[in-house]
Amino acid sequence: MEASATPATSRTITVEVNGESYEREVDARKLLIHFLRDDLDLTGSHIGCDTGNCGACSVIVDGTLVKSCMMLAVQADGSSVETVEGLANEDELVPLQQAFSDHHALQCGYCTPGMLMSATALLRENPHPSELEIKKGLQGNICRCTGYWNIFEAVKAASE
């Protein structure tokens, strides 16, 4: 049997995050969100609820939108992860981020990294979503400040 098939409390994982490859030893009990924030110092992804409800921790793993508090870091071994830090090139915002700014789609900004990743995943799969599809695409993300309307407008603008 391969080493990965032998139960162990920690293991060495290789993960690509925003195009950069990392090899780290991690405890099996470490959630992906803590690996990103504490081990890699990528603090853009936030922890809101830690129960899979709020979506502030949303990242894209191998092209799939997930909540990184609902996944172990060891489960991401061999995967490619995208976080909010990977969106902008150098100092230039991508159109979606610019649309969030233009439409005042954030107040405190706590939910914003997760909203941006959910909207990114949505627009990749469906570049011109209907209004209902935008709402459904953001369903897993809670915002305590904006009332959602400006977020919705920003995603709509970015899809036009």
Added chain:
Amino acid sequence: MLLREVEYARPASVADAVRLLAADDGARALAGGQTLLNVMKARAASPDALIDLADLEELRGIELGADGTLELGPMVTYTQLMESAEARARPILGQVAAQIADVQVRNRGTLGGNVCSSDPTNHFPPLMVALGASFTIRGADGERTVSAADFFLGVYMTAVSPGELLTKITIPSGAGASDAFETVPIGRDGTCIVNAAATVSGSGTRVAIGCVDAVPVLVEPSSSEPDVVKEAVRAAQLDPPSDVHASADYRRHLAEVLAARAVERAAKGRS
């Protein structure tokens, strides 16, 4: 949240997974993790070892037989159920998957995890009972198949014993049948307060009601007429729980109304 220390393994074959589960009483299968990780955070369970099923391609199949039988691997995600052309042979599967939580949960959560967690508020247990699904379970001593009626045993309890793995879910042919699912959830696509899954076919009407008992309650009314369905549900003498979301009386009321609606819609789909 820091979880309690736990071992982790990602076996490359079902045989290895079963061996690892059988070797350690405290080992648990890890599917999508959308229930198990929360359970571990809350310390409601603290497995010694997690056996991750992620690499087991043999558990990800969606196969439509020539006779219309659907064989679903337990690791099929809700998103895959919604997108699979084969699964569309029984459209209700994708329709119900689409009502669970949100994109992120649907991308990770699996059909196998949904039924194995046997949460009385989950969407799939009543649907599996209404469709007459059967479940293939593999353990150290080989394989066996149980009906949906024998699969769901209690809250968080199924026929899958420690050391065993659910390896296949078989849905009988939907030829001549029509299905429907009705729920009153907490918010759009939220947790169900009561749900009802109905199948109407040449061999009769089956409606399975969820959230009113530890396991889905199957009612087989003699016709699809709303009054007949409601009367059949009443005769089942449900004793549902009361909580912040609904009183027992209100759940009893919803059970009748949702069962009648589900059956009515399924019957319409047939004609």
